[in-house]
Amino acid sequence: MKKIKITRAPKAYKNAGFLSGKDARAVRILAEFLEPQSRFTYYNVKHTIVFFGSARIKPRAEAIKHLRELAKNGKGKKAQSRKYQNDLLQAEISVEMSRYYEDAVELSRLITLWSNHRKGNKHLFVTSGGGPGIMEAANKGAVLAKGESLGFNISLPFEQYPNQFITPKFNLEFHYFFMRKFWFMYLSKALVAFPGGFGTLDEFFELLTLLQTQKIGKKMTVILYGENFWKKIIDFSALVKYGMIGPKDLALFKFANSPKEAFTILKKELIKNYPEFR
Numbered sequence: 109m110k111k112i113k114i115t116r117a118p119k120a121y122k123n124a125g126f127l128s129g130k131d132a133r134a135v136r137i138l139a140e141f142l143e144p145q146s147r148f149t150y151y152n153v154k155h156t157i158v159f160f161g162s163a164r165i166k167p168r169a170e171a172i173k174h175l176r177e178l179a180k181n182g183k184g185k186k187a188q189s190r191k192y193q194n195d196l197l198q199a200e201i202s203v204e205m206s207r208y209y210e211d212a213v214e215l216s217r218l219i220t221l222w223s224n225h226r227k228g229n230k231h232l233f234v235t236s237g238g239g240p241g242i243m244e245a246a247n248k249g250a251v252l253a254k255g256e257s258l259g260f261n262i263s264l265p266f267e268q269y270p271n272q273f274i275t276p277k278f279n280l281e282f283h284y285f286f287m288r289k290f291w292f293m294y295l296s297k298a299l300v301a302f303p304g305g306f307g308t309l310d311e312f313f314e315l316l317t318l319l320q321t322q323k324i325g326k327k328m329t330v331i332l333y334g335e336n337f338w339k340k341i342i343d344f345s346a347l348v349k350y351g352m353i354g355p356k357d358l359a360l361f362k363f364a365n366s367p368k369e370a371f372t373i374l375k376k377e378l379i380k381n382y383p384e385f386r
Contacts, residue, residue, distance in 0.1 A: 155233065158296045162205075164241055235259070247275075248273040260291060300364075332363050
């Protein structure tokens with residue numbers, strides 16, 4: 109009988125087909141807990157300040173350039189079309205919203221400068237969702253301050269890609285939103301929510317719910333950046349009026365309207381809540 113040569117089968121933990129299938133979902137979830145934990149332990153990352161905000165907010169120079177090009181090309185009949193008028197309005201709004209990108213850069217820079225001299229267990233890392241927009245601005249501010257920052261990217265079919273300002277060793281990629289949120293919350297001592305859409309609202313309200321229900325035991329400073337924006341899209345007083353939340357729940361967060369104001373609040377609250385940051 110002719111001998112059949114049998115090759116070694118791949119070990120289960122090297123079997124790509126198995127690991128990417130539904131039967132290994134628990135393994136993948138565990139990996140998204142253990143791999144970041146291992147990295148944070150190795151690099152002694154214990155404290156973060158998280159920035160939430162829209163991926164669609166552009167740097168001011170980019171937004172202004174787009175508006176000017178649109179205005180320049182909008183001549184004759186094209187300028188009268190409804191589509192052009194809508195595009196022009198959106199470009200003007202983009203310029204208006206771009207201030208939040210620049211403010212996020214500056215706030216991150218201030219935080220990083222303040223934290224740069226703090227070594228080991230006293231160091232605070234600016235952390236973002238790793239993508240463009242406000243996330244990019246947060247990582248950029250840390251670079252301008254010659255500091256390191258974290259980026260927790262998420263695999264999506266659009267918009268989301270790692271920005272160039274993340275410190276390479278702290279560039280993480282997640283598949284599961286809930287594991288990404290866990291790491292946002294677990295290390296964070298403070299959070300700043302800039303204007304954003306569904307994703308920002310989802311993350312912000314989950315954090316508020318965890319604080320309200322005391323599922324987060326530690327003290328956290330939460331800032332809504334851009335009071336006019338937030339009060340326009342969420343009527344917090346109406347939630348109290350209709351009994352959906354209590355008046356004390358409004359104390360779970362504070363408003364800020366400038367990088368200096370936000371930094372002053374963060375610094376004061378962090379020192380009060382965590383004496384090691386003095």
